[in-house]
Amino acid sequence: MAKGSTSIVIFGATGDLTQRKLLPALFNLRCKGHLSANTNILGFSRTPYSDEEFRQVMRKGTQEFGDLAVHEDEWDAFAQDLYYISGDLGKPEDFIRLGQRLDELEGDAYPHDRLFYLSVAPRLYETAVKNLGASGLAQEDGGWRRVVIEKPFGRDFASAQALNGVVHQVFNEGQVYRIDHYLGKETVQNLLVFRFANAIFEPVWNRNYVDNVQITVAEEVDVGDRAGYYDQSGVLRDMIQNHLLQLLTMVAMEPPSAVDADALRNRKVDVLKAIRRWTPDEVNQHAVSGQYRGYLDEKGVRPGSTTPTYAALRLYIDNWRWHGVPFYLRSGKAMAEKISEVVIQFQSPPHVMFSLGPGQKLTSNVLSICLQPDEGTHLMFEAKVPGQGMETRSVDMEFHYESSFESQVIPEAYERLLQDALEGDATLFIRGDHIEEAWRIIDPVLDTWGNSAAPPVHIYEPGAWGPKAADEFLSQDGRRWLQVCGVHGEGHA
């Protein structure tokens, strides 16, 4: 009996993502010896490429966007396993042809495992999945069948639920790998290690010690040539529903018994289920929208569009651990700095035993987990100012991922995730119920802001930290947005 084989079918093989992320990731995996020997990669798209033409295009992309140098011989070895088939996702007969091509490539290898990667426009997910089902390609026959589905997964709860329905007619949940590439990032996974491989943080990781949590994912770029897509989507769908809620669940979840797909994802869904849902009235009180000045002039944006390019939310997690602790989420485009940061602000010491100067008060401790740009952690704590008396000042205890692990290249998120999917580890992929719960949290905000009676979106200057209303939003709670990492962060004072 021949050895088994693995086929990776990429739908949307001529798209940007394939060239920029998927092929460079697969090439890296091969160079590092992480792809099993008998692995074929088969691109599927409408463009009429030959195998050779496809290889040329992919080589160019990998050279341009990959993080490993592309050596001639390594590429040649890799490219031998690269194939292409031209087809239309909407045509069942093209899936039959796809099946025949796979059979040819796999030969008498057994078992033959197949990974279907949907790197196509979201509106095509259903068609693709249905045709995978109808053609029998999803049928397991000793080898496994898995499908990777890119984000966005739905536009709201109803559409996500419908899509899950379609997917589950063809694949069981264990075969479905919904990607949020944020989960493939080293620093996001490090959140787990930080919380649960250390004994000293967990005791203070609750309402008794934490005053509030702030999660910021800010982009410096504006919508650019994605304006047409973006205008249909907005920051809630583009960032908050997926990335920011992911981070929130990692920060807030109870310790799982193991880091495996079931245990970890159960604890994450627990968090989403415990998040208080806002009524439309409450949305106006607990969410701030913003749009950068100039957005309306971007090509592809509808005249008078009220699509938010910035949002800030105040969420509460109604459980024992987090009762009463606000989680502030914010994300936006055209902001002052590209930054992803989780900030835990602790409560002030219960009793101040030092005689402080007039107007002086102790600064409460702040722990910052910086995802980018300078991956690492900062702990702001009070230290004594040299000299007579007991004057204190905030100082920064810091750790930078890069300087500690300089010899190791931090792998790209897609590299990690593709390998996990090939190995059948769904821990870092989004489960269907997670997606739906996340939409349930965002839907009231989408609905309220989409309503004609909605208050106008706040305009902010490009390069600002969002609209002024977002600052007032926190100052009315007696708090302010904290930024510790990045060039303007307090960790770099």
Added chain:
Amino acid sequence: MAKGSTSIVIFGATGDLTQRKLLPALFNLRCKGHLSANTNILGFSRTPYSDEEFRQVMRKGTQEFGDLAVHEDEWDAFAQDLYYISGDLGKPEDFIRLGQRLDELEGDAYPHDRLFYLSVAPRLYETAVKNLGASGLAQEDGGWRRVVIEKPFGRDFASAQALNGVVHQVFNEGQVYRIDHYLGKETVQNLLVFRFANAIFEPVWNRNYVDNVQITVAEEVDVGDRAGYYDQSGVLRDMIQNHLLQLLTMVAMEPPSAVDADALRNRKVDVLKAIRRWTPDEVNQHAVSGQYRGYLDEKGVRPGSTTPTYAALRLYIDNWRWHGVPFYLRSGKAMAEKISEVVIQFQSPPHVMFSLGPGQKLTSNVLSICLQPDEGTHLMFEAKVPGQGMETRSVDMEFHYESSFESQVIPEAYERLLQDALEGDATLFIRGDHIEEAWRIIDPVLDTWGNSAAPPVHIYEPGAWGPKAADEFLSQDGRRWLQVCGVHGEGHA
């Protein structure tokens, strides 16, 4: 009525301490405007100096040992208030003369405050105090009278108690300032700020989270020309009874309601009282002595001397907070590095949810408070190693006092303490009951080691980290000595 005056009388004015520490500190205080205008400094010793000769000698010392540049005009202004009287501590009539000289200097100033600084050999403390009493100089007459007493304060519990008895016949406890210059160090005071101006450390600062505490005060130098004195004293009296137990009380005490002399010192004495006292049998089990090879050849050391130049102790604090947590203390001369460090090793996480590699285990968190050489803090915690899987490794989050407060010169301990004594703040001085309790802890070890049936002192090589027995001492507990700061520390891997 004239303004008040302050007189500082230094007994032992021609000694090393006066030249190296006291005068430079007083000069600094004057330059920084921290000495009140009408302050006279009067040196007292047997050497027959004139005021002018004394000023010359002090100027030389201040230039050589002080940390501020000595400007001509500043020194001249300062030196005007510098006087000298030659006298013998044992002669009551010399105290009468001292009183007359003080009256002259103070003129019709009122009130006149007087600080008596005993910078003399410990055997002279009693005589000096008695004569201060007999001469009426200790008598308060509207101005205050205070006495500063250098260490060592007694050689054991009995002698310390006797000395306290003599002191208290002349001064009430509120007038007595027993110095342990360790308490004047910025980084030691920062221990208070670190623990009590931050809300996140105190919750884990107890038996539920701390595995053990290690306090190291290591010296690189050998006994040198202090051998004669040292051989009568040894490391227990020279370092452990004072400095290391001071550090221990700062680390272990309950939060005081205020940082004042009463509240703070009550909490420190509470700790000493709760330390389990060892029987002679237990001493051999809970203490290790060492003597560096070559000590017996030092000039002034008695032939066959068993005086320890190294000691390691295991202490338990029998109270609610610290039940079962060992406090390991070690100090020695001729060791690998000059280092003073408090290390808190936390317990391991209660549950390891990551699938670790074979033989791999999580390193428990370590907090290091480095007093010297690189004053600061290190927090060793686990972070994810970049790459597939969830491998973890210890990394170092660090803060360095110097880089955060670069514009501020860290003042010398004596500067701080002299100012405190002049201002009547005894918070950073040792109270009589503290001294006695500290001796009660050390006495059993002194007695056992001084006994002819004592096991021989362990010899260690100069430049080592003490004798091998000290390593076995911890390894039998399943632990090892931790060093995070300093050039060989794990924080500098």
